Amino acid sequence: MSDNTLTTQSGADQKEGPIVRFLRATEVDTRMLGMVGALLLIWIGFHLYGQIFNGFGAFLTSRNLWNLSVQTSSIAVMATGMVLIIVTRHIDLSAGSLLGVTAMVMGVVQVWVLPEMLGLNNPMIWIITVLVGISFGAAIGALHGFLIAYMGIPAFIVTLGGLLIWRGSAWWVARGETIAPVDSTFALLGGGPFGTIGATGSWIVGALAIVGIAALLLMGRRQRVRFGFPLRPVWAEWTLGLVGSGLIVASVLVMNSYLWPKGVVRRYAEANNITVPEGGLEISHGFAIPVLIAITVGIFMTFLVTRTRFGRYVFAIGGNPEAAELAGINTKRMTLMIFSLMGGLVGISAVIASARLNAATNSLGQLDELYVIAAAVIGGTSFAGGIGTIYGAMLGALVMQSLQSGMVLVGFDSAVQQMVVGGVLIFAVWLDTIYRRNSV
Amino acid sequence: MTDTATQVDAIDRSGTPLIEMKDISIAFGGIKAVDHASVDLYPGEVVGLLGHNGAGKSTLIKILSGAYGRDTGQIFVRGEEATITNPRHAKDYGIETIYQTLALADNVDAAANLFLGRELLTRWGTLDDAAMEDETRRVMGRLNPNFKKFKEPVKLLSGGQRQSVAIARAIHFNARILIMDEPTAALGPQETEQVGQLIKQLKKDGIGIFLISHDIHDVFDLADRVSVMKNGQVVGSASTKDVTKDEVLGMIILGKCPPGATPGPGASTD
Numbered sequence A: 001m002s003d004n005t006l007t008t009q010s011g012a013d014q015k016e017g018p019i020v021r022f023l024r025a026t027e028v029d030t031r032m033l034g035m036v037g038a039l040l041l042i043w044i045g046f047h048l049y050g051q052i053f054n055g056f057g058a059f060l061t062s063r064n065l066w067n068l069s070v071q072t073s074s075i076a077v078m079a080t081g082m083v084l085i086i087v088t089r090h091i092d093l094s095a096g097s098l099l100g101v102t103a104m105v106m107g108v109v110q111v112w113v114l115p116e117m118l119g120l121n122n123p124m125i126w127i128i129t130v131l132v133g134i135s136f137g138a139a140i141g142a143l144h145g146f147l148i149a150y151m152g153i154p155a156f157i158v159t160l161g162g163l164l165i166w167r168g169s170a171w172w173v174a175r176g177e178t179i180a181p182v183d184s185t186f187a188l189l190g191g192g193p194f195g196t197i198g199a200t201g202s203w204i205v206g207a208l209a210i211v212g213i214a215a216l217l218l219m220g221r222r223q224r225v226r227f228g229f230p231l232r233p234v235w236a237e238w239t240l241g242l243v244g245s246g247l248i249v250a251s252v253l254v255m256n257s258y259l260w261p262k263g264v265v266r267r268y269a270e271a272n273n274i275t276v277p278e279g280g281l282e283i284s285h286g287f288a289i290p291v292l293i294a295i296t297v298g299i300f301m302t303f304l305v306t307r308t309r310f311g312r313y314v315f316a317i318g319g320n321p322e323a324a325e326l327a328g329i330n331t332k333r334m335t336l337m338i339f340s341l342m343g344g345l346v347g348i349s350a351v352i353a354s355a356r357l358n359a360a361t362n363s364l365g366q367l368d369e370l371y372v373i374a375a376a377v378i379g380g381t382s383f384a385g386g387i388g389t390i391y392g393a394m395l396g397a398l399v400m401q402s403l404q405s406g407m408v409l410v411g412f413d414s415a416v417q418q419m420v421v422g423g424v425l426i427f428a429v430w431l432d433t434i435y436r437r438n439s440v
Numbered sequence B: 001m002t003d004t005a006t007q008v009d010a011i012d013r014s015g016t017p018l019i020e021m022k023d024i025s026i027a028f029g030g031i032k033a034v035d036h037a038s039v040d041l042y043p044g045e046v047v048g049l050l051g052h053n054g055a056g057k058s059t060l061i062k063i064l065s066g067a068y069g070r071d072t073g074q075i076f077v078r079g080e081e082a083t084i085t086n087p088r089h090a091k092d093y094g095i096e097t098i099y100q101t102l103a104l105a106d107n108v109d110a111a112a113n114l115f116l117g118r119e120l121l122t123r124w125g126t127l128d129d130a131a132m133e134d135e136t137r138r139v140m141g142r143l144n145p146n147f148k149k150f151k152e153p154v155k156l157l158s159g160g161q162r163q164s165v166a167i168a169r170a171i172h173f174n175a176r177i178l179i180m181d182e183p184t185a186a187l188g189p190q191e192t193e194q195v196g197q198l199i200k201q202l203k204k205d206g207i208g209i210f211l212i213s214h215d216i217h218d219v220f221d222l223a224d225r226v227s228v229m230k231n232g233q234v235v236g237s238a239s240t241k242d243v244t245k246d247e248v249l250g251m252i253i254l255g256k257c258p259p260g261a262t263p264g265p266g267a268s269t270d
């Protein structure tokens, strides 16, 4: 039988073209390649559009790409949670509103409450604020999960109600007041010139990432050898490693080539008693802290989904809820935990979003739920349940955000933006159904 | 089949039964799916549950496996009253079930289904997929040697292959009581024979089995006793050596209890 599979495989090898062979050898998900292709198309498209119609291509500049990375972070963090929710055949329409109220609660805590108790600029303020935000989000998420799992109310209804309730609460927390500025350390979590790790830090992160890729490839290979599973050809392993490392080096270079604006440099020099030399001081942004937060969340969620019981149950429930229940999985508790996790992630996004704005306003996060759902779906999460990946959703978030900020950059007005985003969502799901029909 | 005959005689029914379901009822809306039914099962015994479509067989055993809560009645495991309100409880009592619908998670592979809810973990508490696949290869090798699709989601397997996965899952965790709801419905002759052998082996190990099947020959071949259901009620129970196949058919179709059987509430009175 194993001989049989071998012959069919080599038989197919002779017929298949180099591209198919390459994909098979590297085991790269074709869907992910499609997304990368779409991303490049969007990037180059907006750049050329700017060049032709506005006389200036602003998209492929280090400044824009850096901004894009920061803008994507908040959506990407929530999209990882939305994957689990959609995989288990639920939906969360309340993410944006929950983000708003969580940001308001954190604003009140760090601006009105904690300075009174601990004194202004106490280093504990940002830590307590972040913990409050994440716990608040997780608690509301757990409440959603409770209503869905134990009270039997459909997720669509619970979170549609939540969409209104939490947006209303966001206003109500401070009677519509905007709370600003936030704690100065807290503000770093949103990026900005100071909320970055600089050139050296970025190289260190990049190097760690490359070591990580190499370790993963090596460990994967050793695992396959140990259990006698088929191996990828060595050239394919090298290709994967080199392409991955190349992307990392490229992103470090791009992030580092975006320099602090002159005014910021001057203020920084004054504050630290540095004399600015003749040609000016060149200080790189490097990776922004929110981007690192999002990547950390992505790694954590990938681990959770692929390596733990929790993740296994999420997918089993998505594939067949009744079977999961009969197998002894406590599907109700799982639902509660998934929604609570989503709430905690919304809390993290609320930290990023309000830190970036350096303020808490009751309209923060408006329409975010749609971007988050779109990101998950574009990233390959299926509404039929049981299928989805974390990296896909994060790439999906980058696609959505690229579209959005590209349109802002070339000067589309917000009415057009909305229409395009809506159209793209429908188009993406349609593509997805075609892709699935042909692949399995 | 002489060795089946000797096994039939070997069942000792003087002690406490492994399972006793007493006076079980459940209604869905207006339909009395199970109506004051009582069945029991001794160690090393195979009890065939028979009845026409919709007689209530699956519903009755789903109450035992914890899938449904019952409206009335009691369940005793080894003489002690058991609270079984969800599938985890049943598993804790060593009750494993092969459902008629198989109850597989379609989007994950055979190993993930086999170990669903009971995953093997590494010493860091993460999933040990390699070990699970290894075990799965071994179990499936015994049950269905032609089975090769270990990496595919079970959605892509044939009906018989899926059934093999469901059977493997039920027997892998040292069940004391096994419920098999149409376990061979999708299997080919060779695989069916294999399941027959498996049942005989499990009997020898002292495991009690409820076997639901529409194949009366199979049931007579494997079961020590039969209980026949009709419209949610038990027509009667009989040792397979005290009744003929035709008499059992009469029980199934007409609800007529022959002299060799103990009548239940569902036996027709004329």
Ligand SMILES: Nc1ncnc2c1ncn2[C@@H]1O[C@H](COP(=O)(O)OP(=O)(O)OP(=O)(O)O)[C@@H](O)[C@H]1O
Residues within 6 Å of the ligand: B028, B031, B032, B033, B051, B052, B053, B054, B055, B056, B057, B058, B059, B060, B100
């Ligand atoms: N979940 C349910 N909701 C409503 N009615 C149900 C449900 N499950 C079973 N029933 C009804 O209960 C009755 C008994 O069904 P059950 O599945 O136990 O029959 P069965 O004896 O297993 O039949 P078969 O031989 O076709 O498998 C049927 O009338 C069926 O329609």
Ligand SMILES: [Mg+2]
Residues within 6 Å of the ligand: B057, B058, B059, B100, B181
């Ligand atoms: Mg049935």
